Amino acid sequence: MSVRPLPAPEVRESNGRVGGRRGPDGRAAGGEPARLTLLDGFALDCGPRSVHVSKTLQRLLAFVALRGRATRALVAGTLWPDSDESKAFGRLRTALWRLHRLGVPLLAAHGETLRLHPSVRVDVDELLAEDGSGRHPRGGALRELLPGWYDDWVLVERERLRQICLHTWEESAVRELRAGRFAEALEAVLVALRAEPLRESPHRLLLEIHLAEGNYSEAVYTYHAYRMLLHRELGVGPSPRMRRLLDAAVEPASGAGGPSPGERGEGPAR
Incomplete structure (x- = not known):
């Protein structure tokens, strides 16, 4: 079964105006694909414009982005834990409808599974970009995932990202040390020390x-x-x-x- 993007007939900016139509790859005519920022704060950019979405939609996009993919049942149960099953699914349907109203293909559905549309870029993925030696967090500081968010699943993902970055910097220092590149080893280990x-x-x-x-x-x-x-x-x-x-x-x-x-x-x- 092919992945089915949630339809996106039109673009609505944060001020409610309807923008240009977008193709199946998530790009507006002459525009850029959507970009989701989760480090040091939530932001959603569709091409050159920053789009404001409610906290509910922020949590939905962030959860699916960090999980990679998730069933509708898991999303509903995690984001609305205090609601009974039918009400939680109803809130999820409402949230998906509101995302659809943005006119930008942000989520894709594969049966009961949701994931980000392939065109959406996420800064966490870029931070953990793969190269020939494995996963390398880029930059010289540990950036906080969704600061000010205290949901249990956010705390788990925040700690997971922190540990990945710390271990990666240390592994990089070990490689440089073994290769006799002491300055590079020092740079990597000092980044880890600043973080923890x-x-x-x-x-x-x-x-x-x-x-x-x-x-x-x-x-x-x-x-x-x-x-x-x-x-x-x-x-x-x-x-x-x-x-x-x-x-x-x-x-x-x-x-x-x-x-x-x-x-x-x-x-x-x-």
Whole structure:
């Protein structure tokens, strides 16, 4: 069965005016396909114009965009959890009708399954664009998904995106480190640290990069700065794994005149 786009006979702008008709690919004559922004706030752009939609339609578009595809039952039950089944389906039908009134093919139906129309571009997908080495979040900062939205499904998707980005930056740092590209490795790991300062894995990678470059003093500083940060914020210390990583590299250097663990203000490793 082919995917059936929800019909879009005409374009209605946010002021209610009827615009030009759009073809099956979602483009107006001479225009651009629709673009959905979910990072740092919701926005819907149809070609050069920003289109205002209600919060209900925002939630519908965002949910389907983040899920990739979803059954009508899942959409209705998630977006209207306090309504009985018949009322939730009725609200979904109303929301789909209102989307249709925009005149832009934003959703496509495949039986009971809904998904975004293939022409709609989503910034989250662009952030997680695939290249030859896997999924790479672009840019040097972690952008928040739908800030100010506190639905349970948004919180789950927000955390999922955060974890994907953090792991991807760390994986990028590991690849660059193994390839001997220390500056690039530092850039990737520092992005992860800005996004989550208390997370140990990027601090551990930063320590490894300094050690690989032979910068023992910076490695020691990295360890102690993180130890003090954890103690101040959480009342705990770094993991034994991080301590062993530092000691294994610095202790051999101590025999050549480098600082010993005692001279660094610490006892022997346990």
